[in-house]
Amino acid sequence: MAIGFNIIYNTTGIINFAQGEFVMLGGMTAVTFHQFLPLPLAILCGVAVTMIVGAVIEILFIRWLHKPSVLRMIIITIGISILIREISLHVWGESVRALPYFTGTSVTSYQLGGVYLSPQVLWVIGVSALAVAALSAFFNLTMLGRQMRACSANRDAARLCGVNAGNMVTLSFMLSAAIGAIGGAVICPITYVHYDGGTPLAIKGFTVAILGGLGNSMAAVGAGMILGILESFSIWVLPAAYKEVISISILLIILFLKPSGIFGSAEAARLKDF
Amino acid sequence: MLRIKNLESGYGRLKVLKKVTMHIGAGEIVTIIGANGAGKTSLLKTISGLIRPRSGEILFDMKDIGKLPAEKIVFMGCSLVPEGRQIFAPMTVRENILLGAYPQLRKNNGGAVRDDIERVYGIFPRLKEREKQLAGTLSGGEQQMLAIARALMARPKLIMMDEPSMGLSPLIMKDIFSIITRLREEGNTVLLVEQNAKAALGIADRGYVLETGRIIMQGAAEDLLSNRDVQRAYLGRDLDAEVTM
Numbered sequence: 001m002a003i004g005f006n007i008i009y010n011t012t013g014i015i016n017f018a019q020g021e022f023v024m025l026g027g028m029t030a031v032t033f034h035q036f037l038p039l040p041l042a043i044l045c046g047v048a049v050t051m052i053v054g055a056v057i058e059i060l061f062i063r064w065l066h067k068p069s070v071l072r073m074i075i076i077t078i079g080i081s082i083l084i085r086e087i088s089l090h091v092w093g094e095s096v097r098a099l100p101y102f103t104g105t106s107v108t109s110y111q112l113g114g115v116y117l118s119p120q121v122l123w124v125i126g127v128s129a130l131a132v133a134a135l136s137a138f139f140n141l142t143m144l145g146r147q148m149r150a151c152s153a154n155r156d157a158a159r160l161c162g163v164n165a166g167n168m169v170t171l172s173f174m175l176s177a178a179i180g181a182i183g184g185a186v187i188c189p190i191t192y193v194h195y196d197g198g199t200p201l202a203i204k205g206f207t208v209a210i211l212g213g214l215g216n217s218m219a220a221v222g223a224g225m226i227l228g229i230l231e232s233f234s235i236w237v238l239p240a241a242y243k244e245v246i247s248i249s250i251l252l253i254i255l256f257l258k259p260s261g262i263f264g265s266a267e268a269a270r271l272k273d274f
Numbered sequence: 275m276l277r278i279k280n281l282e283s284g285y286g287r288l289k290v291l292k293k294v295t296m297h298i299g300a301g302e303i304v305t306i307i308g309a310n311g312a313g314k315t316s317l318l319k320t321i322s323g324l325i326r327p328r329s330g331e332i333l334f335d336m337k338d339i340g341k342l343p344a345e346k347i348v349f350m351g352c353s354l355v356p357e358g359r360q361i362f363a364p365m366t367v368r369e370n371i372l373l374g375a376y377p378q379l380r381k382n383n384g385g386a387v388r389d390d391i392e393r394v395y396g397i398f399p400r401l402k403e404r405e406k407q408l409a410g411t412l413s414g415g416e417q418q419m420l421a422i423a424r425a426l427m428a429r430p431k432l433i434m435m436d437e438p439s440m441g442l443s444p445l446i447m448k449d450i451f452s453i454i455t456r457l458r459e460e461g462n463t464v465l466l467v468e469q470n471a472k473a474a475l476g477i478a479d480r481g482y483v484l485e486t487g488r489i490i491m492q493g494a495a496e497d498l499l500s501n502r503d504v505q506r507a508y509l510g511r512d513l514d515a516e517v518t519m
Contacts, residue, residue, distance in 0.1 A: 143372070143379060146365070150373050153362040156324055160356060162348035162377040162428065 020202025026181025
């Protein structure tokens with residue numbers, strides 16, 4: 001989730017508030033495809049569909065904007081997220097859906113040093129670790145990844161190096177849609193999906209991305225764990241209904257105190273625009 | 275190599291360049307001098323495709339590049355070292371250089387790229403020492419070197435430089451200018467835009483004087499250097515006053 005934010009931010013400096021909807025879409029389409037396809041294929045198709053949606057959104061709404069301001073981008077992406085949500089309401093209705101557990105059932109659990117873990121949790125951890133590793137390799141070692149980073153650092157200079165900046169932005173939307181969709185498919189056996197399920201995830205994901213330092217996938221995973229632990233332990237002192245409050249207050253505290261994130265170096269932050 | 279005819283260009287409703295006509299031959303160093311706001315940077319941005327020209331034509335190697343986007347023009351062999359360096363600050367020095375080689379990689383010249391990297395490291399040994407550092411942490415002079423190195427990696431037929439000496443100490447400025455001369459000796463063609471008219475005319479073959487978007491004077495570099503008007507306006511020396519003293 002937070003990683004998806006980071007991808008688009010990495011290429012465009014844009015914070016995409018429709019990211020939560022990508023997660024929801026990934027889960028929803030995977031569930032739909034699962035009615036007539038085996039699970040791995042259904043997830044693959046779900047991811048593919050979400051990627052196409054991501055590309056279409058970029059081409060329709062983002063590409064023709066010349067030098068959009070940050071505020072404008074935020075408004076546009078929030079608008080897109082509302083649009084996706086309403087369309088999904090029409091397509092899938094209000095029912096809550098879920099994929100079956102990838103391995104085992106909702107009652108199987110593994111014991112790990114006195115802690116009971118659902119197999120699906122292991123899937124989530126495994127997939128996010130894999131995604132982070134693959135992404136950091138992609139951004140740091142491949143020419144395409146470097147081009148995407150160059151676009152984010154300095155768009156005009158990237159064009160002067162022959163990089164087609166417009167295509168890079170489309171690609172980044174597809175990539176983050178894919179990551180969101182994978183995330184959506186993996187977590188939906190646990191959390192279920194609902195047409196309205198994207199927004200709280202987006203807020204949480206955004207908190208995590210900020211907490212870890214924007215643009216840094218490795219830190220995002222670390223921050224995600226910290227946030228998860230904080231939320232779980234907050235149940236001791238606060239009613240469970242206040243869980244969401246925790247993530248939002250953390251977001252505010254971080255934005256006030258250390259906008260570069262706890263893992264972000266102040267130096268790298270100064271070299272970026274915002 | 276480059277031929278510009280009646281070029282007009284600007285930002286929004288503001289017209290900056292008015293009927294600019296000029297040419298650059300292969301192997302030349304041509305300089306454009308002019309005061310702040312004369313349109314020097316706009317001219318280079320228009321040639322490189324960052325700004326769309328409003329009218330007139332830009333012929334590069336006999337082909338009209340006026341309507342091409344910036345990323346295509348680089349592929350044709352016309353590179354810009356932009357004003358204020360514009361390096362990729364959050365990336366390493368080596369990555370910056372590799373990105374410069376992107377047109378070469380696209381043309382499947384991967385093997386040549388390795389030699390090119392060695393070549394630019396030969397010209398700028400400082401960059402090799404700092405290969406793994408983030409580009410944003412380099413000093414101003416080093417960043418300028420990196421910007422030039424990055425442009426060279428595309429193996430341009432014409433390399434355009436916008437104010438390469440801006441904000442540099444006189445000593446480093448001298449280095450940069452000697453590198454420009456060296457580039458010409460290696461057969462490159464250079465279009466140099468400078469506020470430091472004296473240094474630029476010192477190494478150039480020919481020059482154009484740009485004033486409020488118009489070319490008001492042109493000629494061999496030595497002629498411009500000794501021209502009274504140029505001296506008074508851009509070299510800070512008033513020959514008439516000196517004579518009366």
